[in-house]
Amino acid sequence: MRSSVCVFALLSVSLPAALAVVLADPNLMINGITFPTRTHWMRLANQALGEISGSPCPFAAFGTVIVNHTASEAGKLICMGVNENGNTGNPSLHGEIAAIKNCTSILTDPHGKFRMSATQAQDAFADLTLYTNAESCPMCASAIRWAGFREYVYGTSIDTLIQKGWGQIRISSTDVFEASFDLPSHARLMGNLLTNETDPYFLWQYDPNYPCPRGCSRTRDGTSCMASSK
Numbered sequence: 001m002r003s004s005v006c007v008f009a010l011l012s013v014s015l016p017a018a019l020a021v022v023l024a025d026p027n028l029m030i031n032g033i034t035f036p037t038r039t040h041w042m043r044l045a046n047q048a049l050g051e052i053s054g055s056p057c058p059f060a061a062f063g064t065v066i067v068n069h070t071a072s073e074a075g076k077l078i079c080m081g082v083n084e085n086g087n088t089g090n091p092s093l094h095g096e097i098a099a100i101k102n103c104t105s106i107l108t109d110p111h112g113k114f115r116m117s118a119t120q121a122q123d124a125f126a127d128l129t130l131y132t133n134a135e136s137c138p139m140c141a142s143a144i145r146w147a148g149f150r151e152y153v154y155g156t157s158i159d160t161l162i163q164k165g166w167g168q169i170r171i172s173s174t175d176v177f178e179a180s181f182d183l184p185s186h187a188r189l190m191g192n193l194l195t196n197e198t199d200p201y202f203l204w205q206y207d208p209n210y211p212c213p214r215g216c217s218r219t220r221d222g223t224s225c226m227a228s229s230k
């Protein structure tokens with residue numbers, strides 16, 4: 001036990017001060033982007049659920065948007081993604097991976113707006129910000145670092161997901177980012193943005209008394225939420 005306590009203490013001490021400040025206060029203006037702009041894109045990550053999956057309350061309610069803020073503070077949407085495990089059978093298609101895949105297709109589409117080569121598309125991620133309504137699992141956090149994103153912003157934390165009954169691999173994004181210092185790119189990490197709006201998408205699945213997300217209601221047996229009929 002003693003060694004695990006020491007390891008924890010070491011990690012706490014080695015957390016870069018700037019990273020700790022950003023994690024503590026998502027209201028800060030980072031890279032010249034205001035809090036209202038951040039919240040706009042996080043809300044769109046929530047809305048991606050309804051736009052792509054067709055339901056505002058899919059069980060795996062993980063939504064992502066990828067945005068370019070480098071040309072304007074407001075940012076331009078490049079692509080969206082949601083968890084595609086259930087409808088593709090591909091267990092690695094978490095929302096973030098699906099979004100990265102969608103963006104790559106859009107950036108390299110020979111008839112599209114960007115028409116980039118593979119190399120240009122890979123380089124383009126250095127200008128992009130990924131917003132996800134829940135903290136990425138270590139697979140996705142690693143993919144975000146491999147992609148070389150400029151920024152990564154999440155809403156609901158892995159700790160909250162675990163507390164509310166979700167099975168998770170207990171490695172935080174902060175830990176993944178800290179361990180990726182050998183990579184040539186650097187990414188800003190902002191956590192816990194707009195959790196009052198992202199948390200409700202993840203708190204109903206294992207708590208039959210928690211209200212369904214807006215636009216949804218409990219199924220008759222109370223075990224799930226589904227889109228309300230209009």
Ligand SMILES: [Zn+2]
Nearest residue numbers: 094136137140
């Ligand atoms: Zn993931």
